[in-house]
Amino acid sequence: MKPSGGGGLLVVAQWEAKEGQADKVAEILQRFLPEAQSDPGTKLFLIGRGKENPAQFLFYELFRDEAAFKAHSGQRVFQDLHRGPSSALLAKRERSQYALI
Numbered sequence: 001m002k003p004s005g006g007g008g009l010l011v012v013a014q015w016e017a018k019e020g021q022a023d024k025v026a027e028i029l030q031r032f033l034p035e036a037q038s039d040p041g042t043k044l045f046l047i048g049r050g051k052e053n054p055a056q057f058l059f060y061e062l063f064r065d066e067a068a069f070k071a072h073s074g075q076r077v078f079q080d081l082h083r084g085p086s087s088a089l090l091a092k093r094e095r096s097q098y099a100l101i
Contacts, residue, residue, distance in 0.1 A: 013059035041068020
């Protein structure tokens with residue numbers, strides 16, 4: 001399925017919660033998700049939790065373009081998510097960016 005309007009910037013991120021912290025991370029992400037999904041430059045924003053390892057979280061984010069991603073990243077809610085309580089609960093955090101073909 002081709003995204004509406006074509007093009008865009010795809011961001012895939014993976015988080016892994018520290019032992020015993022996965023449910024707390026999930027609660028934080030559930031509060032963050034509606035704001036991320038309603039961002040004007042966001043075409044798609046999904047967060048999944050590992051079925052085999054519930055401490056793993058996968059972010060699948062599609063933005064209109066690089067400028068939309070930068071605007072999203074500069075928002076207070078995004079900054080709070082990455083510098084706030086969730087950062088102390090994580091064992092690992094990775095992110096990759098892709099241009100759509």
